[in-house]
Amino acid sequence: MRHPEYQYLDLLEHVxxxxxxxxxxxxxGTRSVFGAMARFDLSDGSIPLLTTKRVFWKTAVKEMLWFLTGGTNIQPLVRENVKIWTDWPLANYRRETGEDISQPDFEARIAEDDAFAAKWGELxxxxxxxxxxxxxxxxREYDQIGDLIEMLRNNPSSRRMLFHGWNVAEVGQMALPPCHMVYQYHVTSDGRLNSLMFQRSADLLLGVGFNWVNACALQLMLAQQAGLELGEFVWFGGDVHLYLNHVEQAREQLSREPRGHPKMRLTRKAASIDDYxxxxFEVEDYAPQAVIKADVAV
Structure with missing residues (x-):
């Protein structure tokens, strides 16, 4: 059977x-296609964790855990050594103050100075x-995740088990509008949780593999909270693009072949979705090839 990672590599080559x-x-500048799909079977614990380059899966899971807190300030992330959201507040700080502060110095101040973080770390x-x-x-405030868990437990045949982040009234206030914006869930008659994620804007080299780990970690937590087994993860991309300064890195990745089938599992039963x-999280059988470095386009 062809390795499931070729779904990613074929799409990378196509773009x-x-x-x-x-x-x-x-x-x-980008090279872009409109509309793409990938499907992965998670039932044996496998997840689409790319092996043709190292993906820092702990960083992805930490980001998902931060999303679940409802937080919007980067300070907790920086304190966990997660720096993937720093570019936006750093650019804003430099623009507003005229100070050409380095990223490490900015992150140090965010981590150590609560007042500074409150003013300059908000997204x-x-x-x-x-x-x-x-x-x-x-x-009124609505907890979409809490409502989803209740439906998974009590009305698993519902076709309304979803949540999304595209709040039209607040998009203009966001440092970056949501890219992975809609998640929908489906429970099979034998108790398996399937998930679908729609990503309106997909940075193929840097973002997509990372976001797949995000989504699978969330699916794992939701399944545990609802007493379900894992089924499939389905991904849809809208504007799927490769930045022009990522072209050589893409060619390097395409020269590599997938190896192994990484698996993710939870090591304990958490009391609630807020307790993870x-x-x-534990990942097994992950022996990726070397990191491929590329700049984030802000």
Missing amino acids: LERGDERVDRTGV GPVYGKQWRRWLSSDG RIED
């Missing part, structure tokens, strides 16, 4: 060779805010 080249919001009402504290026009810690 590289046939993508429409155009200017994008960042000014870097606006991004993912976690919408997932856990969606604000309606009448001032990074130490609860």
Whole structure:
């Protein structure tokens, strides 16, 4: 059987060779295709953790755990050595103050100075805010994750088991509007949890493999909380793109072959969706090839 990672590599090659080249919001430029799909069977514990380059899976899981807190400030992430969200507040700080502070110095201040973090570490009402504290026009807050877990437990045949982050009224206040914006769930008659994630904007080299780990970690937690087994993870991409400064890195990755079938499991039963810690996650059989470095387009 062909290794499931070839779904990623085939898409990478397709975008590289046939993508429409155009200017994008960042000014870097992309090669882009519209509409893509991948499907992975998680029932044996396998997850789509890329092996043709190292993906820092703990960073991805830590980010998902932060989303689940409903937080919107990067301080907890920086304190966990997760720096994937620093670029946006750092750019804002430099623009507003004129100070050409280095990223390490900025992150040190965020981590150590609560007042500085409160002012300069905010991202606006991004993912976690919408997932856990969606604000309606009448001032009520909705916990989409909590409501989802209740449906998984009590009405698993529902076709309304989903949550999303595209709050039209608040998109303009976000440092970055949600890319992986809609998640939907489905429970089979034999008790397996399937998930589907739609990603409106998919940075193929840096983002997609990372976001797959995000989504699978969440699926694992939701399944445990609802007493279900794992089924499939299905991914849909809208604007799937390769930045022009990632082309050589993409070619390097395409020269490699997948190896092994990484698995992820939870080491304990958490009391609630809010009780998970990074130490609860364990990955086995992961022997990736070397890191491929590339710059984030902000």
